Amino acid sequence: MIFRRDTWSEILSSVTKNKARTTITVIGVLWGIFIYITLSGAAKGLDNGFERQFERVAMNSMFVWTQQTSVPYKGFKTGRFIQLKLNDVRTLKTKIPEIQYVAPRNAKGVFGGDAPNITKDLKHGKYNVYGDFPVVVKIATKDIYDGGRFLNEEDIKHDRKVCVIGERTQRELFNKDENPVGQFIKIDNSYFQVIGVHKFVQGGGFEDDGDIYIPFSTFRKLYNTGENVGWLAIAAYNDADVIEVEKKVKTVLKDIHSVAQEDERAIGSFNLGEIFNKVQGFSKGLTFLSLVVGVATIFAGVIGIGNILLISVKERTRELGVRRALGATPNEVKGQIILESVFLTLVSGVLGIILGALVLAGINAATQDVTDFPYTNPTVPIPYIIGALLIMIILGTLIGLIPAQRAVSIKPIDALREE
Amino acid sequence: MIAIKDLHKSYKMGSNVLHVLKGINFNVEEGEMVAIMGSSGSGKSTLLNIVGMLDLLDTGSYTLDGVPIVNLNETKAAKYRNKFLGFIFQSFNLINYKTALENVALPLYYQRVPKKERDEKALQYLTKVGLANWATHLPSELSGGQKQRVAIARALAAQPKVLLADEPTGALDSTTSYEVMQLLQEINDEGKTLLVVTHEEDIAKMCKRIVQLKDGVIIEDKKVNQIRASEYV
Numbered sequence A: 001m002i003f004r005r006d007t008w009s010e011i012l013s014s015v016t017k018n019k020a021r022t023t024i025t026v027i028g029v030l031w032g033i034f035i036y037i038t039l040s041g042a043a044k045g046l047d048n049g050f051e052r053q054f055e056r057v058a059m060n061s062m063f064v065w066t067q068q069t070s071v072p073y074k075g076f077k078t079g080r081f082i083q084l085k086l087n088d089v090r091t092l093k094t095k096i097p098e099i100q101y102v103a104p105r106n107a108k109g110v111f112g113g114d115a116p117n118i119t120k121d122l123k124h125g126k127y128n129v130y131g132d133f134p135v136v137v138k139i140a141t142k143d144i145y146d147g148g149r150f151l152n153e154e155d156i157k158h159d160r161k162v163c164v165i166g167e168r169t170q171r172e173l174f175n176k177d178e179n180p181v182g183q184f185i186k187i188d189n190s191y192f193q194v195i196g197v198h199k200f201v202q203g204g205g206f207e208d209d210g211d212i213y214i215p216f217s218t219f220r221k222l223y224n225t226g227e228n229v230g231w232l233a234i235a236a237y238n239d240a241d242v243i244e245v246e247k248k249v250k251t252v253l254k255d256i257h258s259v260a261q262e263d264e265r266a267i268g269s270f271n272l273g274e275i276f277n278k279v280q281g282f283s284k285g286l287t288f289l290s291l292v293v294g295v296a297t298i299f300a301g302v303i304g305i306g307n308i309l310l311i312s313v314k315e316r317t318r319e320l321g322v323r324r325a326l327g328a329t330p331n332e333v334k335g336q337i338i339l340e341s342v343f344l345t346l347v348s349g350v351l352g353i354i355l356g357a358l359v360l361a362g363i364n365a366a367t368q369d370v371t372d373f374p375y376t377n378p379t380v381p382i383p384y385i386i387g388a389l390l391i392m393i394i395l396g397t398l399i400g401l402i403p404a405q406r407a408v409s410i411k412p413i414d415a416l417r418e419e
Numbered sequence B: 001m002i003a004i005k006d007l008h009k010s011y012k013m014g015s016n017v018l019h020v021l022k023g024i025n026f027n028v029e030e031g032e033m034v035a036i037m038g039s040s041g042s043g044k045s046t047l048l049n050i051v052g053m054l055d056l057l058d059t060g061s062y063t064l065d066g067v068p069i070v071n072l073n074e075t076k077a078a079k080y081r082n083k084f085l086g087f088i089f090q091s092f093n094l095i096n097y098k099t100a101l102e103n104v105a106l107p108l109y110y111q112r113v114p115k116k117e118r119d120e121k122a123l124q125y126l127t128k129v130g131l132a133n134w135a136t137h138l139p140s141e142l143s144g145g146q147k148q149r150v151a152i153a154r155a156l157a158a159q160p161k162v163l164l165a166d167e168p169t170g171a172l173d174s175t176t177s178y179e180v181m182q183l184l185q186e187i188n189d190e191g192k193t194l195l196v197v198t199h200e201e202d203i204a205k206m207c208k209r210i211v212q213l214k215d216g217v218i219i220e221d222k223k224v225n226q227i228r229a230s231e232y233v
Ligand SMILES: Nc1ncnc2c1ncn2[C@@H]1O[C@H](COP(=O)(O)OP(=O)(O)OP(=O)(O)O)[C@@H](O)[C@H]1O
Pocket: B011, B012, B013, B018, B020, B038, B039, B040, B041, B042, B043, B044, B045, B046, B047, B199
């Protein structure tokens, strides 16, 4: 019956010739599916947006620094300042196999203290200077403009006076058409050759478009930092549990530096992985919420269809009686009502999907240039759409059963007598 | 064609039982045109509805064209109605959102006749009742007489063995009534069996046999000389 072309044209005629009823019916489900599509699309957009914010940084990375102790231990008083050392890196790596990379870093001008003076010919300014190992890019990606490069092992080995500058540094210290690569700038009192310019990327996290990177070894000589390390950037392997790794790192560091294990203050950390998981959890929650809300509205819409069909079956009692007098079997009558229900549900569903897609496309166009709000490419996964359509077909059928049953429960002779 | 023996039918109304048909014996041969008369409430429609399988009998037997009508469920009844019977109602009962042609084609739809053939046949019957030019009109655009003629075309479309008409002229003025009766007579002339419920004497006299019902029994059953409706038109 479903596959007879006639069946559908019969349904089409009954549906299209009762326009007011059809319109009212359609709006309910259309609204539901529209809400569902826009909400879950928006949630997906947020999800994508968050992902983009984090894509420059290893998802399961963390930063560890030291502060003053808060618990007396092994004869040391509280308030002792702990200093991370280069040796800690090796110890951490050997003791914690989950760690993939450790980048010890030093900086001037970031966490308090004056930023160094940078001079280029007559122009000068204050910019943060980092002493880094090449491995740092494994934890937070740095894009370097063509013609330049980031620091490498040789730079470290020979304590080269080379630096990678930021976009803003270039803009502020160099002339417009000047290629900074190969030129020299003065950091405090030493000349450094520029080897690259790093692109500023939104979502690069905590760093700045003016930052200058120099080899760790050079930094150490320049500022006399010896074996000292400002902080550690650590990336765990993808399958590792970042929170566990963070705990282990702290335990190991407390051991090395004779800090009481219960001392919560001595070692500070910022766990990006944990935050990332939270954010991801948030957008997952949002997706789930939109799923629930969407399905609930679709449900309500379909129930609305059922209601209207029930009313319409009552209105059409006589017509259905005539059809039965002319030879329509109860199954044919039922089938017609159910298919009308499914048809209406599907048409409104598809319209809702189209409308939702248009709105999403609109939002997408509007947020195209917005970089500081995490919202990218709001789409609804195809399986969700297929799922929604399936739910609608099933619900449409189920809800159609009620008026269909009502339509045949009355004897044809009584149906014909109905006024 | 129709053989009814000792038919009883009653309706339950709460605790009361209304005995409407109290032992009807009634035979109709092929090609007859029978008027069923009687006062209001005498059970004319009830009898016609049982013959039309729109309603079930309580006791007795009913045979249509040699087929005993027993164990009638709705699906079976629907198939029989579609194959054997054509209905003409007092209030036409056209489907208001379908055109004249679509209305006439509807019984063929339930016979699963392909669309093209269906439309051809429907048009053929509309032509027969003189309404070929009105094929694409909705019932609301037709006069009462035209509506009844569309209904007659619809009743004929499935080529039933028997036409059942319950007060086919009840909603029409006398001129229009006679036109409709003329059409029914022509259909009968071609050999179709007709049962016409009416309480109008002149309409009954246009049939070939008159059956009088009173209080659920047949009190008179006589052949008459048919008066041709064309004499009045
Ligand atoms: N479905 C029903 N339920 C209860 N009573 C019914 C039902 N159908 C008919 N009756 C009763 O049965 C009796 C006969 O009804 P029927 O319709 O056969 O009369 P009729 O001869 O056709 O009358 P009229 O000329 O007014 O159409 C009436 O008293 C009517 O009230």
